[in-house]
Amino acid sequence: MKKTAAVLLVALAFAGAASADPVKVGIAAEPYPPFASPDAAGNWVGWEVDIINAVCKAAEMECAITPVAWEGIIPSLTGGQIDAIMASMSITEERMQTIDFSDKYYNTPTVVVATKGAGILPTAEGLAGKIIGVQVSTVHESYAQAHFAESVAEIKTYQTTDEGFQDLAAGRIDASQADSIAIDAFMATDAGKACCEVVGAVADDPAILGAGVGVGLRKGEDDLKAKFNAGIAKILEDGTYEAIGKNYFASSIYGG
Numbered sequence: 001m002k003k004t005a006a007v008l009l010v011a012l013a014f015a016g017a018a019s020a021d022p023v024k025v026g027i028a029a030e031p032y033p034p035f036a037s038p039d040a041a042g043n044w045v046g047w048e049v050d051i052i053n054a055v056c057k058a059a060e061m062e063c064a065i066t067p068v069a070w071e072g073i074i075p076s077l078t079g080g081q082i083d084a085i086m087a088s089m090s091i092t093e094e095r096m097q098t099i100d101f102s103d104k105y106y107n108t109p110t111v112v113v114a115t116k117g118a119g120i121l122p123t124a125e126g127l128a129g130k131i132i133g134v135q136v137s138t139v140h141e142s143y144a145q146a147h148f149a150e151s152v153a154e155i156k157t158y159q160t161t162d163e164g165f166q167d168l169a170a171g172r173i174d175a176s177q178a179d180s181i182a183i184d185a186f187m188a189t190d191a192g193k194a195c196c197e198v199v200g201a202v203a204d205d206p207a208i209l210g211a212g213v214g215v216g217l218r219k220g221e222d223d224l225k226a227k228f229n230a231g232i233a234k235i236l237e238d239g240t241y242e243a244i245g246k247n248y249f250a251s252s253i254y255g256g
Contacts, residue, residue, distance in 0.1 A: 020062075022061075022062040022063055022064040023056065023061050023062065023063045023064070023083045023084060023224070024063075024064050024066045024081070024082040024083045024084070025052050025056070025063045025064065025065055025066060025082070025083070025084045025085075025086050026066050026067075026068045026073050026076060026077060026081075026082035026084065026085045026086070026087060026216075027044065027048065027049070027052070027065055027066070027067055027068070027085075027086060027087045028067070028068070028069075028070040028073060028087040028088075029067035029068055029069050029070070030069070030070055030159060030160040031160065031162065032046075032048075032087075032088060032160070032161065032162075032182065033046060033162075033182075033185050034046050034047050034181065034185055034248050034249075035047050035048040035049075035088050035181070035182075036048045036049050036087070044065055044067065046248075047244065047245070047247070047248040047249070048086060048087070048088060049065065050244045050247070051086070051105060051235075051241070051244060052065060052086050054231075054235045054240050054241070054244060055086075055105070055215075055228060055231035055232055055235060056231065057231075058230070058231040058232075058234040058235050058238075058240070059227040059228060059230050059231030059234070060227075061227055061231070066081075066082050068081070068082060070087070070135075070136075070137060070138075070159070070160075071136065071137050071159075073085055073087060073089075073216075074095070074098060074099060074216070077099060077216055077217075077218060078098065078099065078218060083217075083218075083221075083224065084215050084216060084217055084224070084228065085099075085215065085216030085217075086105075086215050086216075087216075088179065088213050089213060089214070089216050090139045090209060090210035090211075090212070090213055091104060091210045091211045091212055091213065091214045092139060092207070092208065092209070092210040093207055093210075094142075095210075095216070098219075099216050099217060099218060099219060100216075100217045100218065100219045100220075100221065100225060101214035101215065101216060101217065102214045102215035102217065102225055102228040102229050102232060103214060103228075103229050103232055103233070104211065104212030104213055104214050104254075104255070105212075105213060105214065105215070105232050105241075105254075106212060106213050106253045106254055106255060107211070107212030107213065107253070107254065107255025108179055108180045108181050108253050108255060109179075109180045109201040110139070110140065110143065110177065110178070110179060110180070110201060110202050110209055111177070111178070111179075111180045111183055111198055111199075111200060111201045111202065112127075112132075112175050112176070112177050112198070112199050112200065112201075112202060113165075113168065113175065113176050113178070113183045113186065113187065113192075113196050113197065113198050113199065114130075114168075114174060114175035114176075114196060114197065114199045115168070115171070115174055115175070115195065115196060115197075116195060116196055116197045117197075118130075118174060120174060120175050120199050121199055121200065122177075122199055122200045122201060122202045122203075123202075123203070124147060124148055124150065124151040124152075125151065126199070127148050127151060127152050127174075127175060128151040128152070129151075129152070129153050130152055130153060130174035130175055131152065131153050131154045131155075131156055131172075131173040131174050131175075132144055132148060132152050132154075132155055132156070132173065132174065132175045132176065132177060133155075133156045133157070133158055133164035133165075133167055133168060133173045133175070133176040133177075134155060134156075134157055134158070134164065134176070134177050134178070135157070135158055135159070135160060135161045135164065135178070136157040136158060136159060139208055139209050139210060140177045140178055140179075141155070141157055142208050143177065143202065143205060143208045143209060144177055146205070146208060147202070147203070147205070156173055161176075161178050161182050162186075164176045164178075165186045165191075165192070166191075168195065168196060169191040169192065169194070169195045169196070171195075175199070177202065180201070181249065181253060183198060212255055215228045215232075236254070241254070
């Protein structure tokens with residue numbers, strides 16, 4: 001009888017583990033190549049998608065990639081619709097008032113791209129009287145409001161970075177601020193090469209730009225945070241991170 005009960009308890013434990021819900025990892029529903037975008041079949045692909053899969057495997061977690069509109073991604077986390085955010089979200093003091101973060105998994109410069117030959121510089125003076133585009137609800141919008149609002153003609157916001165790049169290529173705005181990798185991807189296109197030039201990195205402001213990109217988590221989810229940190233550490237140590245990066249970038253984007 002005792003043996004039967006023990007076997008039953010083990011069976012129930014395995015059944016519970018097997019039926020455990022996967023960790024829902026939220027990514028932005030708006031394409032953000034080369035980090036995450038849907039392919040022709042609708043499957044999400046890109047560097048960040050590969051990193052999500054690698055981190056979850058290293059941490060021995062079953063994860064489900066869950067696209068969420070960027071503007072609603074933090075409310076979706078705090079409301080329990082997703083369990084984590086891996087959507088190129090910078091670790092900032094403002095966000096840490098609402099959510100927690102894992103260790104960083106990349107850190108790249110913030111730069112400005114502008115109309116070729118316009119003499120624009122990535123400073124308040126260099127953008128005076130110009131229209132600059134940024135993605136809404138990002139550190140780039142916050143930075144532009146803090147550093148450029150008094151000098152530029154307009155800070156124009158977009159739902160996606162690509163929409164801003166399209167307006168820049170069409171001459172409807174004069175400059176755009178974004179992550180250097182996103183701008184590199186734009187500058188590799190025919191439109192980018194024809195219209196624009198990278199004019200440099202903005203002055204650092206850690207309070208706004210943050211300390212790199214991390215996994216966004218609900219406050220108090222210490223066990224889940226530890227798993228993500230362990231997964232990140234493992235892929236950095238065993239060469240997986242570097243191997244994935246070589247498929248997308250000329251050099252490591254882990255940063256200092």
